[in-house]
Amino acid sequence: MELTDKLIILADAAKYDVSCASSGAPKRSSKGREGLGSTDGMGICHSFTPDGRCVSLLKILLTNFCLYDCQYCVNRRSSNVPRARFTPEEVVRLTLDFYRRNMISGLFLSSGIIRSSDHTMEQLIQVARLLREEHHFRGYIHLKTIPDADPQLIAQAGLYADRLSVNIELPTETELLRLAPEKNGQSIKKAMGTIRLGVEEAETERKSPRFAPAGQSTQMIVGADATNDRVILDTAQRLYGAYRLKRVYYSAFSPIPDSPRSVPLTPPPLLREHRLYQADFLMRGYGFNAAELPTESGNLPLDIDPKLAWALSNRDIFPLDLNRAEPSLIARVPGIGVLTAKRLATLRQQRRIRYADLIRLRCSLEKAKPFIIVQDYRPALALADSQHLRYQLSEQPAQLALW
Template identity: 80%
Template sequence: MQLIDKLTVLADAAKYDVSCASSGAPKRSSKGKAGLGATDGMGICHSFTPDGRCVALLKILLTNFCLYDCQYCVNRRSSDVPRARFTPEEVVRLTLDFYRRNCISGLFLSSGIIRSADYTMEQLVEVARLLREEHEFRGYIHLKTIPDAAPELIAAAGRYADRLSVNIELPSESSLVRLAPEKNVGTIKQAMGAIRLGEEEAQAERRAPSFAPAGQSTQMIVGADATDDRTILHTAQTLYGAYRLKRVYYSAFSPIPQSPASVPFEAPPLLREHRLYQADFLLRGYGFSANELLGEPGNLSLDIDPKLAWALANRAQFPVDLNRAEPRLIARVPGIGVLTAKRLVELRRQRRIRYADLIRLRCSMDKLKPFIVAHDYRPAAAGADSTALRRALRETPAQMALW
C-alpha cells in the first residue's frame, strides 16, 4: 500500500478520537475543495501547548488493526473496514514533511492494539524517540497511552511527549465490561496514576527531565449506552480530582457501519455533547460540583445552558448585587464569566458599578438582567416565575441547530 493510501485510511480512522482539542476554526468555502491553508479536514486537529498557544497537529493512527472488539469502535476486530499500518519511520517522515510545509506544528498519534499492549506502546514511543533524538523535532507531540503497557514504556512516553492521554471511553465500569470486555477500568486508572506520579516527580526535582508538561487527558463516549449526564459528570469530577487531568473530552457516539445490536443505531443529539462541555467548564473554571449541576439522576437540559439552568433552580440567591457580592457568586451569574467577574471586582474598588459598565464589558445582557442589581439598575421582574424566565431565555431552534 502506498504511503498516501495509508494516510487516507489512518487519518480517517483517527477522527473518532477527540481527546485532543479542536480550536473551532471556521470553515472557509473553496467550492468543494480544502483550499490553501485549510486545516479543518480529516488528518488535521488542534490542541493547546502548555503556554496556551493553539497548534495544528497531524492526527493519525499508527494502525487501525486491533486485537480488541470494542462494540462502539469502528476499528474493532470484527469490523469490516479497510485496514492499514504505518511503520514508525513512515510516521516520522509524514510528520516532518507536513511540518516543513508549515501545515502542522506537531503530532497526535494513537493506535489500535497489535500483537500486544507492550508492542504497540513500544512502536508509539519509537516514533516520538526518533522525532526527538534523531531529528531534533521540537514540535508538540501528543501520544495515546495503551493502559496495559508496562510502566517503563509509559514513563518513556512521558519523557518524549508533551501530553499523554488514556481513554476511559465509558463512564461506568458495567458499560465497559459489556461493550469493551477486553478493557479493564483498573488498568486504565493505573495508567492514569502512573502519569500523574511521573508529573509530580518531575515537578518535585528542578533538574529532573520534563514529563508530559502539558499533562494528560481522556475521552468519554456519550450515547453508546444508557448512562445519564449526572453519572458522566460525576466520573469527570472524580478523574479531575484523582488524576489531575487537564481535560476530559466528550464524544457523541457515532453509529458505525454494520453496528452490533449492543449499541444504538442512532446518534445522540450533538447538542448533548455541547452541554456536557459547558458543564465540564463550570466544574473546572467556576467551582461548581456535579451535584449542583445535576442533583438528581437525569440529563442536562438541551434548551438552556447548564449555568442558566442552575440559576433558575436557585432563584433564592438572586438577584446578585454586583457592588457587594463575593466574586465567586458574581461569576455564577448567567452572562458573566470569570474574567468579567474579576474586572467588575477591580472596578468597584474605584467606583460603583453601573448598568452601562456591563454593556461596555460585553456581557450577555439578555441573560443577566433578571439576575443582577447595579447602582442604577434593579430588575423589574426579580420575582418572575422561573418557568416564564426559562421560556424567555431558552435558546431558539436556530441557535440550537448551530450545535
C-alpha cells in the same frame, strides 16, 4: 499500499478520538471524507501547548488493525473497514514533511492494538524517539497511551511526549465490561496513576527529566450506552481529582458501518455533547461541583446552558447586587464570566457599578438582566417566575438546529 493511501485511511480512522482540543467538531461521520487538513474532518486537530498557544497537529493512527472488539469502535477487529499500518519511520517522514510545509506544529498519534499492548506502545515510543533524538524535532507531540502496557514503557513515553492520554472510553466499569470486555477499568486507572506520578515527580524534583509537561487527558463516549449526564459528570469530577487531568473530552457516539446490536443505531443529539463541555468548563473554571449542576431525568437540559439552569434553580440567591457580592458569586451570574467578575470587583473599589459599565464590559445582558442589581438598574418583578424566564432565555429552535 502507497503512503498516501495509508494516510487517507489512518487519518480518517483517527477522527473518532477527540482527546485533543479539536473536540466538538460538527462532523465525525464515517460516511464520506472531508479531506486531509479539514479541522472538522480528518487529518488535522488543534491542541494547546503548556504556554497557551494553539497548535495544529497531524492526527493519525499508527494502525487501525486491532486485537480488541470494542463494540463502539469503528476499528474493532470485527469491523468491515479498510485496514492499513504505518511503520514508525513512515509516521516520522509524514510529520516532518507536513511540518516543513508549515501545515502543522506537531503530532497526535494513537493506534489500534497489534500483537500486544507492550509491542504497540513500543512502536508509538519509537516514533517519538526518532523525532526527538534523530531529527531533533521540538514540535508538540501527543501520544495515546496503551493502558495495559508496562508502566516502564508509559514512563518512557512521557520523556518524549508533551501530553499523554489514556481513554477511559465509558463512564462506568459495568458498561465497559459489557461493550469492551477485553479492556479493564483498573488497568486504565493504573496507567493514569503512572502518568500522574511522572508529572508530579518532574514538577517537584529539580533534577528529574522533563515528563509530559502538558499533562494528561482522557475521553468518554456519550450515547453508546444508557449512562446519563449526571453519572458522566460525577466520573469526570473524580478523574480530575484523582489523576490531575488537564481535560476530559466528550465524544458523541457516531454509528459506524455495520454497527452491532449492542450499541444504538442512531447518535445522541450533538447538543448533548456541547452541554457536557459547558458543564465541564463550569467545574474546571468556575468552581462548580458536579452535584450542583441541575439535570432532568439525569441529563443536562438541552434548551438552556448549565449555568443558566443552575441560576434558575437557585432563585433565592438572585437578583444579586453586583456592588456587594463576592466576585466568585458574581461569576456565577449567567452572562458574566470570571474575568469580568474580577474587573467589576476592581471597578467598585473606585465607584458604584452602573448598567453602562456592564455594556462597556460586554456582558451578555440578555441573560444577566433578570439576575442582577446595580446602581441604576433592578429587574422588573414580572420576570421573577423561573418557568417564564426559562422560556424567555432558552435557545431558539433555529439555534438548536445548528447542533
